[in-house]
Amino acid sequence: MTGIGDFDSLRRAMAENSEEPEGPARNARAEQLLAEAEKLNIPLAVIEALAHQLKVYNYSSEKAKMFVPFARLLRMWDERPEDFDEYEAHSLHWVFKWMTSGMLDQPHIPLASIEKWLGEMEHRYRLAGYSERAVRSAEFSVAAHLGDVERAERAYSGWLAADRDSMADCHACELHRQGWWQSERGRYAEALQLWRPVLEGEFTCAHEPHSVLASSLVPLLRLGRADDARAHHLRGFRLVRAMESMRGAYADHVEFCALTGNEARALELLAERPAYFTDDGNPRSRLDFMAVVALLMDRLCALGLAGQQVPGPAGRAWTAGELAGHAREVALKLAARFDERNGNAYVSERARARMDQAALAERLPLGVRSVRTPARLPDRQPAAHVPDDTSVAPGLPALLAEARRLSETLRPKAMEAWAAVARAAEADEARGALLTAYDRAEIADHEAMARGPEGAELFERAAGLYAEAGDAGEALAARARGAYVRALAGDVDGALEAVAGLYDRILALYADEGTGVRQTASVLMSRARILMRRVHEAEGEVAAADAGAAEAAAREVLALVDGRAGEDVRLAARRAESLAMLAELAARGGDVRAGAELFASAADGFAGAGLPWFAVEYEARLAQLAHHLGDLAGAERALRAALEHGGEHLEPVGRAQLHLQLGEVVGHLGRDEEAAGHALEAAHWADEAGEGPALGAWARHQLGGFLVRQGRWAEAAEVLESALPEVTAETHGDGAVVQTLWWLGDCLSELGEHREAADRRLRAAEIARHWPEQQDHATLAHLAAESLGQAGLPEEADRAYARAGELWSALGNPYGLVRSLRARAWLALRTDDGDGPSAARALMTSAVEACTAAREAAEDDEDRQRLTAELGHTHRQFADLLARAGAEDPDEDAVRAALTEALGQARTAVEVFASVGEPALHSRTGAQLAAGWLETDLGRPAEAAAHARAVLAAYADAETGDAEEEPVRARRAEAEQLLRVAEGGGED
Known part of the structure; x- marks a missing residue:
């Protein structure tokens, strides 16, 4: 460590250390600085170093170390109070509050000592002339910790009744x-x-709203405000993640996840802070943390995941079951120590109550993906109403009857019911042997359907059994289904050849009344499906002959079943499917409107037949076509109908896709909050589907965008950071990656995380650099430059602005070029280089020249007016820059020359804005006021007063709406102030 040579360097070192992250490294540095301070032989240096040490200990896991430096400070105060300046005297009394809280956190400190300390605090505050407010607040903390409700309420009332003074905690x-x-x-x-x-940002401090957001989570859940709780978790966890001292608030976020079905997210949180399991500098916060660890582990055990590997204390591997017992044991031992100190069981009771809480939500979607998702739980959807015990022979007839009922009415669980029949028949050979040929045909038929493309041979077996049973029509239908699965396997030509003969035979059989309309429709539908496969597999344009054949086949089915569909649910389904085929062919043929109408008819047909789950696919297609036609309201209706009709039968991946589409539609309609809700649902169901990250990542990308549009920066940042690793160029395209990074950069910039914002924007710019169109590259380079400048990296910012300027120039965008030059001028002024002011002047001159040239070259009147306004802003900024640079010059003559030149630029700005007219009124009056203040600085009150009167006259008859009222009022107030100063009636 470099030695500290004087008091100023010590203060700089302490200030730098204060900006470091909380933790042992910062504490160790504070200890070194105290040793250096003692070498200076300056009492105030030691006092400030001790105070610094106190502060870093208080905001760390080593809070127990506070007492030694405080005792030393207090002794120094009692012995030589004159060594303390006003600030350190105030700080010493301020830290009394930390001592009270710190003593409560340490169970080895006797209660009598805490009460004695409370009395000492009250005595010293009274001597110093402070209000009782901080004392009553400290007493409240003691009483609340002890569970003494009566005393706590009394102290609480006294706290609120006492006057706020400089010793009161901040409002937040x-x-x-x-x-x-x-x-x-x-x-x-x-x-x-x-x-x-x-929560609304009216009152904040270094640790608020961090703690409030954490404390609000369970109350919000108990009030049924789950959406707000989710938002507070995403926003709040981001704030406490890196703050070592906030273990209690961190525990609140783990608890929230455990109570809302987000156990995987909770495990991630534990993994991020392994030291929290063992850090013992603050036993009370460790108790809080271990209690929620026990809560989480008990939750995992209850879900059947006791053997799940989980993060835990270092030194060994932990399962959920093992950590559940360990965490509960540690929490109760810590609680017992506090109880022994306090003389009651209150702390243990609270710890047990926290560990034993019931979940407040089975699953609250958060919008972020958990990487270490526990093993998936069994599907909780209700199964088909079939007996589970199929080994009992008398159950077989009942199973068979139930399976026929379900398949007859096309219920979603029919295939499962037929599988149960097959298992039952296989389990009891004697009873299975009693099955008729038709029974065995149905079993084989449905097993073949369940196997899909692999079921071709089983269809042939089913056909033989149907024929044996005397049902020639169903035998042909089974063979037609077999042909269709050949088409699904890729052999469309073979399937068509096979179905051609079946087609002729079924029509002949039907004409001779040898079979019914159902069987005939089944063969015709299989043929139509095979012809549609040829359409689907066609590359490029579909051959007219193929499309025509498919259409004719679909219409043939439609002609057969029309008039009979109302009597038979299966025929109704054939009719609806035929309409859907015609809809697809119309859309493929370019008649999108006809396609939409036919998809609507198909969906209505399924819903009207009592088969709404079959309508989902076609309502989704209808939504796509409606969107294509610009009918967003129609698309919304179709998607809502699809979600409603899918109901409990909708698979997670389908539900995710529908919510994602609906979110995009309502987002286009400007309902961003609702759109975010659908994107959130999409992300949740995509994760539930467990079929790869692409869909979930896209849903999170969309959710982040909708949150950005609402200005919910912290929530959006959490979601987008979760999405970013899975939004890839391979699965989503470069554009999606750039957009995710762009949004994330915007969020981080708004949150004040400027280095991180610059990193995301630079990464996005690097991708966009390779695109043919360079507008996005230029914009991102410019934004990255802004972030670099705000991050205190002027050299890097200047390079980024220079690159952006080159891009703007190549794009023929004078606005971007001029703004990049102005930004570089301000950066140059901030550098320590002695040439900074002259470089800044040169860059601002270039900005004026570039804007002037662009204005003169503009051919469009509107563009010329916009460039004139931009020129006015450039002259105005030039004035401000010259005045700022001159103020730092020690030579009075140089200062006056700089102010005079600045005044010239301000006057020019006024003239330029005046030429724009009414649209630039506020800009013109702002420049006039700037000129007026410069006149006062130059000792020209009459000229300053003239500027002020000109501003007042400009607004004398102004008719402004509510939106403009405040800026007008501010301009008038400033003009009146300037006038008072110019006329000697006030001071600047």
């Missing part, structure tokens, strides 16, 4: 603790009302 921290107490008492709505100003 006070409101957090007040809301926490209301929540503890079960008054959740009151708690959230108290927390509202913190």
